[in-house]
Amino acid sequence: MTLIDYGNGSPAIAGDAWTHVADGAVLPPDRPATISLERWKAGRDGLTGRNLPLGIRLESHERIEEILPDLPRFALIALDFPNLNDGRHFTTARLLRERYGFRGQLRATGQVLRDQIDLMKRCGFDAFELPAGKDAASAIAAFGEISVAYQPAADAHPTAAQLRHRQPVQAMAS
Amino acid sequence: MYAYDGLDETLVRERATQFRGQVARRISGELSEDDFKPLRLRNGLYLQLHAYMLRVAIPYGVLGSDQLRALARIARRYDRGYGHFTTRQNIQFNWIRLADTPDILDELAAAEMHAIQTSGNCIRNTTTDQFAGVAADEIEDPRPWAEIIRQWSTLHPEFSFLPRKFKIAISGSPSDRTAIAVHDIGLSMLHGPGGETGFKVWVGGGLGRTPMLAEALRDFLPGADLLSYLEAILRVFNIEGRRDNLYKSRIKILVSTLGIDRFRDLVEAEWAQIRDSALRLDEAEVSRIRARFSPPAYEATAESGQFAGRRLEDAAFARWSAANLFPHKQPGYAAVTVSLKPVGGIPGDMAADQMDALAGLADEYSHGEIRVTHRQNLILAHVRQDSLYDLWRALDSLGLATPNLMRVTDIIACPGLDFCGLATARSIPVAQRLSERLAEIDERHDLGELTINISGCINSCAHHHVGHIGILGLEKAGAESYQVTLGGSSAEDASLGKIIGRGFGADEIVTAIETIIVTWLELRQDGERFLDSLRRIGPAPFREALYGRE
The missing domain is CATH 3.90.480.20 (Sulfite Reductase Hemoprotein; domain 2)
Known part of the structure; x- marks a missing residue:
C-alpha cells in the first residue's frame, strides 16, 4: 500500500503514521490507530482513556450520521470504496467537509483508483491509500487532469461560472 | 445555439487527453478489460457484438452545420460511412476501433463536441423539446436550462458513480414532446405565483424491466433553485438507492419503495441545507447562457x-x-x-x-x-x-423527405441483435419489414398518428412501453419471440402499453401487427387515432382477432 497525502495542497507520497486495527485486536500503545464503526459503537467506553489520536473506518454502506456527536474525537476518518461503482462515500466526504465541519484527515481506502482520485479530492478527501501494485507516480499525475470545474464542491476550486463573472479586484475593495 | 468559451473548450480537450491515457493503459495491458470497462463506458464506448460502438453526445439534440459535417467526417474516416441517431438525441458509430477513439475525441473536441457521460452510471445527456424556441405555446425556451444542467452534471465529482444511470428531460411547453413521464427527473416549465418562470418537478419515471410513470415531486421550483434542488434529489438517490441488484437500482424503485411522500421529505430536508449555497444560480450566468440561444435573425415575411x-x-x-x-x-x-x-x-x-x-x-x-x-x-x-x-x-x-412523422412507418427501433450485446432479438429487420407492409395500408387508409416502437430486449431502449403499439423482442427456447403491447403514450397523456397476449415468432409478428391495424380500421370512428379508439373500445377486439375466442 502506498499513501498519497494531499494535506499540504499538492499530492506527495507519504509515510503512514496510522495503523488500521482489526476488530478484536489490541490497539498499539504508541501509534495512532483507526477502528471500525462497529467497534466504536460497541466499545467506546474502553477507548476514552487513550491519549493517542483515534481514527474511524466506515464501510460503503455505513453512515456518518450515526456518530455525528463523536466527530471531534476523530483525527482521521477512513471511507472505504469496495469497487469503482459504489459512489456513496463521495457524498459522505462532502457532507463531512461542508456540513459537519470535519477538519481531520479524510482518507480514501479500498479500491482507490487513479481515475477517481481527482474527483475524490474535489469531494474533500486529502489522503489516498493506493491498492498494492498501483503506480503511485501515475496516480499523482492524475490530480488536476481536468482543470475546469463546473460545480461547487468541498475544495476551493472556483467554478466556471465564478471565473466567468468574477468581480474586478478594485470593485471588491470598495 | 451555445458556443463554447475557453473554459468549456479546455474541459473537453482535457477530458479527451485523459481518455487517450486510459486507452493507452488498456492497450499496453496496464488496465485489464474489467478495469477499463467502467472507464470506457463513462465516455460512451461500448463493446458490441462485432466492434466497439462510440456514442457521441448531442446536448439536448442541437447541432451546428459544421458539427454535422464533423460527424460525417468521423463516419467516413473511422466507421463505415454512416451514423445512427438515438432516442436520447445522440449519435452512435457502430464500427469503431479502440485505438482510433482518442483521435475521434480530438476531432469532436475541435467541433465543440464530446462523448462524456453518454453511458455509465452517471447523469446522461439532458433531452428537451425538438421545437424549443419555435413552439408557439412555449412558456420559455428550455435550452438554456438544459445547458445549465449539462454543465452542472458534467464530471460532477459527487455523482459520477451513481447506483444506476440517470436521465433528465426538460420541456418548455404544456404539450410534452420530451416524454417527461418516463424520465428519472422530468422538468416542465411553468409560471409561478409571481409570474416568474420555474419548473414543475417529476421524479421516478422509467421503462426497462419495471416500467413506471413519474410522480409529481414539487409543483413549483423557482429557476434560481434548479441546481440545488437537482443536487438534493441526486444526493438522496446516491445514498439511498439500491446497489445490490442491477434491476432495482434506478430511482423509480427507490421512489416507489419509500413512497413519493417519504421521498419528498428526504429531498426537501436535504434541499433546505443547500438551497442558499453556491448552487443558487447567478442571474449573470443565466443571462450569459440565455443570450446564446437568442432567436436567429428572422426576416419579416407574411404567410406565404x-x-x-x-x-x-x-x-x-x-x-x-x-x-x-x-x-x-x-x-x-x-x-x-x-x-x-x-x-x-x-x-x-x-x-x-x-x-x-x-x-x-x-x-x-x-x-x-x-x-x-x-x-x-x-x-x-x-x-x-x-x-x-x-x-x-x-x-x-436525398431520400430524406418521407412524409411520415408520427405515422405508422415512423418506427422507433433500437439496434437490437444485429449490433447490441445485450439484445435478445433483432429489431431492425422487423422495423424494415413492418414499414414496407404498413406503408401501403397507410397510403390507402390514412392511418393518422400511430406510433410503433420496437425494443430488442427488456432494457427498452426503443421505449416500446410508450408506443401506441409496442413490440418487445425476447428469446424463447432459442428462437426470437415478439411480445406486443397496446396503448402506450409518451405525450402529455402518458400511459404504459399493456401486453395483449402471447408473443409471436419472427415470421408472424408483421402479420400480427397488420391484423391489429386491419381490425382497428373496421372499428375506427370519424378518423380517430388508433390510441383513442383503443381507449374507447378496449383491447378485447384485438385479442380476439389475434388469438380467436380462447
Whole structure:
C-alpha cells in the first residue's frame, strides 16, 4: 500500500503514521490507530482513556450520521470504496467537509483508483491509500487532469461560472 | 445555439487527453478489460457484438452545420460511412476501433463536441423539446436550462458513480414532446405565483424491466433553485438507492419503495441545507447562457401564398407538408422534420453524404442549425415558408423527405441483435419489414398518428412501453419471440402499453401487427387515432382477432 497525502495542497507520497486495527485486536500503545464503526459503537467506553489520536473506518454502506456527536474525537476518518461503482462515500466526504465541519484527515481506502482520485479530492478527501501494485507516480499525475470545474464542491476550486463573472479586484475593495 | 468559451473548450480537450491515457493503459495491458470497462463506458464506448460502438453526445439534440459535417467526417474516416441517431438525441458509430477513439475525441473536441457521460452510471445527456424556441405555446425556451444542467452534471465529482444511470428531460411547453413521464427527473416549465418562470418537478419515471410513470415531486421550483434542488434529489438517490441488484437500482424503485411522500421529505430536508449555497444560480450566468440561444435573425415575411399554391399543385408536396411541418411562432416560417425513416430503411441511420448535404441545406435554409429528435429524426427549425418547396425537392432527392412523422412507418427501433450485446432479438429487420407492409395500408387508409416502437430486449431502449403499439423482442427456447403491447403514450397523456397476449415468432409478428391495424380500421370512428379508439373500445377486439375466442 502506498499513501498519497494531499494535506499540504499538492499530492506527495507519504509515510503512514496510522495503523488500521482489526476488530478484536489490541490497539498499539504508541501509534495512532483507526477502528471500525462497529467497534466504536460497541466499545467506546474502553477507548476514552487513550491519549493517542483515534481514527474511524466506515464501510460503503455505513453512515456518518450515526456518530455525528463523536466527530471531534476523530483525527482521521477512513471511507472505504469496495469497487469503482459504489459512489456513496463521495457524498459522505462532502457532507463531512461542508456540513459537519470535519477538519481531520479524510482518507480514501479500498479500491482507490487513479481515475477517481481527482474527483475524490474535489469531494474533500486529502489522503489516498493506493491498492498494492498501483503506480503511485501515475496516480499523482492524475490530480488536476481536468482543470475546469463546473460545480461547487468541498475544495476551493472556483467554478466556471465564478471565473466567468468574477468581480474586478478594485470593485471588491470598495 | 451555445458556443463554447475557453473554459468549456479546455474541459473537453482535457477530458479527451485523459481518455487517450486510459486507452493507452488498456492497450499496453496496464488496465485489464474489467478495469477499463467502467472507464470506457463513462465516455460512451461500448463493446458490441462485432466492434466497439462510440456514442457521441448531442446536448439536448442541437447541432451546428459544421458539427454535422464533423460527424460525417468521423463516419467516413473511422466507421463505415454512416451514423445512427438515438432516442436520447445522440449519435452512435457502430464500427469503431479502440485505438482510433482518442483521435475521434480530438476531432469532436475541435467541433465543440464530446462523448462524456453518454453511458455509465452517471447523469446522461439532458433531452428537451425538438421545437424549443419555435413552439408557439412555449412558456420559455428550455435550452438554456438544459445547458445549465449539462454543465452542472458534467464530471460532477459527487455523482459520477451513481447506483444506476440517470436521465433528465426538460420541456418548455404544456404539450410534452420530451416524454417527461418516463424520465428519472422530468422538468416542465411553468409560471409561478409571481409570474416568474420555474419548473414543475417529476421524479421516478422509467421503462426497462419495471416500467413506471413519474410522480409529481414539487409543483413549483423557482429557476434560481434548479441546481440545488437537482443536487438534493441526486444526493438522496446516491445514498439511498439500491446497489445490490442491477434491476432495482434506478430511482423509480427507490421512489416507489419509500413512497413519493417519504421521498419528498428526504429531498426537501436535504434541499433546505443547500438551497442558499453556491448552487443558487447567478442571474449573470443565466443571462450569459440565455443570450446564446437568442432567436436567429428572422426576416419579416407574411404567410406565404406561394407555399399554399405549391401544395395545391403538387400532391406529394402537400402530403409531406401535412405530415412533416410544425407551425412556427414566427409568421411566415415553419419547422421541418427530416425523416430518417425511409420505408424499408433502418430507423435513425444516416449516411455521411446525407449528413454533408443536410448541413448545406441547413446553412441555406435554416440558419445553420440542425436538431435531433427523440424519435430519431432531424429538424430544420427555421425555414421560410416560401423556401419549403425548394427544400422539400432537395430533401426528396436525398431520400430524406418521407412524409411520415408520427405515422405508422415512423418506427422507433433500437439496434437490437444485429449490433447490441445485450439484445435478445433483432429489431431492425422487423422495423424494415413492418414499414414496407404498413406503408401501403397507410397510403390507402390514412392511418393518422400511430406510433410503433420496437425494443430488442427488456432494457427498452426503443421505449416500446410508450408506443401506441409496442413490440418487445425476447428469446424463447432459442428462437426470437415478439411480445406486443397496446396503448402506450409518451405525450402529455402518458400511459404504459399493456401486453395483449402471447408473443409471436419472427415470421408472424408483421402479420400480427397488420391484423391489429386491419381490425382497428373496421372499428375506427370519424378518423380517430388508433390510441383513442383503443381507449374507447378496449383491447378485447384485438385479442380476439389475434388469438380467436380462447
